Amino acid sequence: MADLWWNIALVVVFVLIGGVFAATEMALVTLRESQLNAIAARGRRGAKVAALARNPNTFLSAVQIGVTVAGFASAAYGAASIAPSVTPLLTRLGLAEPVAATMATIGLTLVIAYLSLVLGELVPKRLAIQRNAQFAYAVAPVLDGFAVLMRPVIWLLSVSTNALVRLLGGDPNKTADELSDEEIRDIVTSHQGLPEDERRILDDVLSLRGRQVSEVMRPRPEVVALDDGITVAEAVERIRDLPSSRYPVADTSIDD
Numbered sequence: 311m312a313d314l315w316w317n318i319a320l321v322v323v324f325v326l327i328g329g330v331f332a333a334t335e336m337a338l339v340t341l342r343e344s345q346l347n348a349i350a351a352r353g354r355r356g357a358k359v360a361a362l363a364r365n366p367n368t369f370l371s372a373v374q375i376g377v378t379v380a381g382f383a384s385a386a387y388g389a390a391s392i393a394p395s396v397t398p399l400l401t402r403l404g405l406a407e408p409v410a411a412t413m414a415t416i417g418l419t420l421v422i423a424y425l426s427l428v429l430g431e432l433v434p435k436r437l438a439i440q441r442n443a444q445f446a447y448a449v450a451p452v453l454d455g456f457a458v459l460m461r462p463v464i465w466l467l468s469v470s471t472n473a474l475v476r477l478l479g480g481d482p483n484k485t486a487d488e489l490s491d492e493e494i495r496d497i498v499t500s501h502q503g504l505p506e507d508e509r510r511i512l513d514d515v516l517s518l519r520g521r522q523v524s525e526v527m528r529p530r531p532e533v534v535a536l537d538d539g540i541t542v543a544e545a546v547e548r549i550r551d552l553p554s555s556r557y558p559v560a561d562t563s564i565d566d
Contacts, residue, residue, distance in 0.1 A: 328380030333434035372457035
């Protein structure tokens with residue numbers, strides 16, 4: 311029984327190792343350039359993290375190697391070491407030994423696949439998205455060391471990947487397109503961290519593209535100001551024939 315629990319613990323460890331690789335990938339992929347600059351300014355470790363994040367060809371290959379090896383180890387080791395302990399339990403239920411062995415292997419494979427999806431993919435990636443900078447700073451140096459150890463394998467994967475990308479008409483050196491004006495506007499207007507009035511101001515600023523300053527502003531000598539002591543009717547009468555849509559209200563001088 312002790313061996314069974316030891317084998318289960320090893321399978322969980324393999325799954326968690328795969329989760330660390332998956333989370334590191336997500337953390338590095340989702341880092342913004344401003345975050346990379348801030349991390350790089352934190353010293354030698356931060357500079358290493360930023361350099362790794364700016365080299366996706368290396369860290370993506372290292373992550374895939376780690377995830378694949380961890381997934382293979384958890385599935386293969388789990389099926390080979392735990393299934394023999396589960397088979398006798400199934401034979402006691404009346405199943406023939408060959409059928410029980412097959413059912414144990416299939417069942418364990420499904421359980422390990424479920425654990426791999428939840429503990430090795432979904433949960434780590436969700437946490438990495440929420441704390442990408444902290445996670446990248448903590449774990450990326452370990453991934454960088456792993457990438458150094460796997461350099462020959464990464465080189466082979468990179469060469470093969472680049473060749474296939476070119477064969478399919480792509481550019482292996484091309485990075486993601488820059489954000490368009492409309493995408494930037496959507497980000498600003500939908501960002502819940504900014505107050506509504508600030509989002510509206512930024513949206514108005516982005517709407518001014520291509521306009522001259524003279525189209526939206528008046529030279530100081532041409533600005534018409536209203537005295538704060540006049541009535542609404544007097545203000546309406548004064549600006550009735552004026553062309554502007556907005557007029558500042560001043561106490562004694564417009565320069566106050």
